[in-house]
Amino acid sequence: MSTEKFQKETYSKDMVRQSFDVAAQDYNQYTSLQRLIGDHLLLQETMQRQSFQRVLDIGAGTGYVTKKLSQRGNVNDVYALDIAQSMLNQARYHLGAGQATGFICADAEKLPLTDNMFDAIYSNLVFQWCENLEGVFSQAYRALCPDGSFVFSTFGPKTLIELKESWGKVDEAVHVNSFVAKNIIQRNLEAAGFKNISIEAENKVVYYDSPKQLMLDLKGMGAHNMNRGRRVGLTGVHAFKAMLQAYEKLRTKQGVPATFEAVYVVANKNCG
Numbered sequence: 001m002s003t004e005k006f007q008k009e010t011y012s013k014d015m016v017r018q019s020f021d022v023a024a025q026d027y028n029q030y031t032s033l034q035r036l037i038g039d040h041l042l043l044q045e046t047m048q049r050q051s052f053q054r055v056l057d058i059g060a061g062t063g064y065v066t067k068k069l070s071q072r073g074n075v076n077d078v079y080a081l082d083i084a085q086s087m088l089n090q091a092r093y094h095l096g097a098g099q100a101t102g103f104i105c106a107d108a109e110k111l112p113l114t115d116n117m118f119d120a121i122y123s124n125l126v127f128q129w130c131e132n133l134e135g136v137f138s139q140a141y142r143a144l145c146p147d148g149s150f151v152f153s154t155f156g157p158k159t160l161i162e163l164k165e166s167w168g169k170v171d172e173a174v175h176v177n178s179f180v181a182k183n184i185i186q187r188n189l190e191a192a193g194f195k196n197i198s199i200e201a202e203n204k205v206v207y208y209d210s211p212k213q214l215m216l217d218l219k220g221m222g223a224h225n226m227n228r229g230r231r232v233g234l235t236g237v238h239a240f241k242a243m244l245q246a247y248e249k250l251r252t253k254q255g256v257p258a259t260f261e262a263v264y265v266v267a268n269k270n271c272g
């Protein structure tokens with residue numbers, strides 16, 4: 001998919017903000033996958049070996065990763081930034097006193113931060129909701145110190161492939177969020193000026209009791225369909241049942257599978 005097409009099909013920013021504002025209260029019940037991916041991100045070598053004066057966590061959510069960053073011996077100050085104020089309120093509640101230096105309610109596409117401020121910018125599963133990847137990456141580039149590291153995860157195009165295929169048996173409407181491929185991420189990072197880019201992906205398969213359970217889970221984590229091209233109004237009961245029946249055919253002994261393609265990225269603002 002081209003960058004241009006991706007940008008036309010993606011999300012309404014207000015919907016993303018509202019969706020996560022609503023999900024904030026119960027969000028931590030639905031986060032085992034995000035935590036697994038966040039933990040993997042924290043193991044990236046860049047984070048292991050250097051020391052950091054200031055680190056920014058973009059899309060901090062309820063603060064799981066912010067907290068882990070703040071507990072690292074090699075990190076001094078950690079800032080949590082999120083577009084949804086309710087998420088930041090939860091982060092403030094879950095982080096003990098002094099575990100984050102600042103909480104910033106802002107859009108990753110318009111960072112209200114001065115240039116060259118952070119030694120590292122960190123972000124777990126956020127940029128799949130961002131309309132303008134080059135804009136987000138340019139903002140991160142600007143806010144990073146020379147030689148600063150940009151470490152993030154996002155979802156790749158194989159994510160929710162079973163749900164997409166099951167809906168595909170029913171109609172042609174957009175029922176599932178679109179996720180960008182590694183080459184588009186690479187291109188947008190290069191356009192923003194990043195160097196030494198490493199991108200890896202792994203598929204994680206989660207088994208659910210039923211397709212409905214998966215959809216409740218997606219809603220609980222604020223990740224239900226938010227594409228602009230989604231069908232407005234209620235999806236017909238008949239169509240929904242047909243999708244559930246198609247999905248049921250994928251059932252294994254462990255339950256119905258849902259693939260999540262975790263994409264891990266490390267890049268540097270290498271001004272040398």
Ligand SMILES: C[S@@+](CC[C@H](N)C(=O)[O-])C[C@H]1O[C@@H](n2cnc3c(N)ncnc32)[C@H](O)[C@@H]1O
Pocket residue numbers: 016017020021031034035038058059060061062063064065081082083084087106107108109123124125126129130221
């Ligand atoms: C799936 S949650 C991940 C939260 C957290 N990073 C974690 O690992 O648990 C995505 C978060 O990104 C935030 N978000 C989405 N779009 C954003 C944007 N454009 N700017 C800043 N935050 C955004 C949402 O409000 C939500 O808290």
